[in-house]
Amino acid sequence: MSETEAGDGPPGDARSEVEYPVDVDDPHEPADDYSLTELLAVTAAREIGTGETAFIGVGMSLISGVLARHTHAPDCQLVTESGYVGAQPPGVVQSISDTVLGVGSVVATDQMQIFMDNQRGLLDVGIIGAGQIDRYGNTNSTVVTGEDGSYDDPTVRLPGSGGSNDIMTSCGRTVVVMRQQRRAFTTELDYVTAPGHLDGPGAREELGLGGDGPETVITDLARFGFDDDTKEMTLTATHPGIDVGDVREEVQWDLAVADDVATTPAPTRGEVAVLRTIDPTDIVLRGTDRIYEIGFEEWADEVEKHWKQLMERQT
Secondary structure, eight states: OOSSOTTTSSSGGGGGGOOOSSOOSSTTSBOSSOOHHHHHHHHHHTTSOTTOEEEEOSTHHHHHHHHHHHTTOTTOEEEETTSEEEEOOOSOOSSTTOGGGGTTOSEEOOHHHHHHHHHTTOOOEEEEOOSEEOTTOOEEOSEEOTTTOOSSSOSEEOOOOTTHHHHHHHSSEEEEEOOOOTTTBOSSOSSOOBOSSTTSTTHHHHHTOOSOOEEEEEOSSEEEEEOTTTOOEEEEEEOTTOOHHHHHTTOSSOOEEEEEEEEOOOOBHHHHHHHHHHSTTOTTTSOOOHHHHHOHHHHHHHHHHHHHHHHHHHO
16 A cells, blocks of 8 residues: 555545645535535545556546546556556546547557556556446446346446456456446346456455455445455445435345444545546536537537646646
């Protein structure tokens, strides 16, 4: 672990020393205007410690990595599967192949090199999404078959593995970020895309998987860890306004709960302001179709204006 403890952002009072790259009043004070999705993104960002190498994708994974880079972990190195190392992308992109991901990168290589480096154990933490997850942190982002469907004829065809299998298999540790719904926190996956702790203690070691697997799951309701002995997912913190019962209702199995369940720290005003600069048109944070409502040119102008703020402060 780096000098910044994962999950907490800067240790102690150091969070108040973060210099936010946007103009906002009282940036270190807790925000009182934020969504649960924004809280999810901030909580995931705090899993990245300064000096760590973080394997990120697109969507929420990208936003969390960029937020960490612009706030509490300026020395973290963002790595993308498209081949960029030390990337400093200013905001959301449409695909992993978007060249904006390479802004400020120290290395531009290829996908094979990135995945080989991951298999060699060079990457500290990976952040992935999932459509389903089970009690051991195994994830499905491939298909939802339902009762009558199949792999070839599923109820829902999900985006697929992307880099999630490689990240979960080989990264030092993995953070899973997803919406919490009872149908997603399931007793049995329709398909195993990425191996968590498989069927319990010792299973990863038996198969020779290099990384430690899932360490944290973050949803729009709560934060979970994994028990050292059983490897089962354990509720460790609920978000403000959410109680343990709310979380249990959205899990199919008998969820393990820590003896002392914490409350997730609220985002700071600065963190929320940076988030909204990274995603000014709410493509990820609110999942809107604003790009279609305002027209491409207006959308592009708004994105460019906000991204320039970040780039000017960072140079």
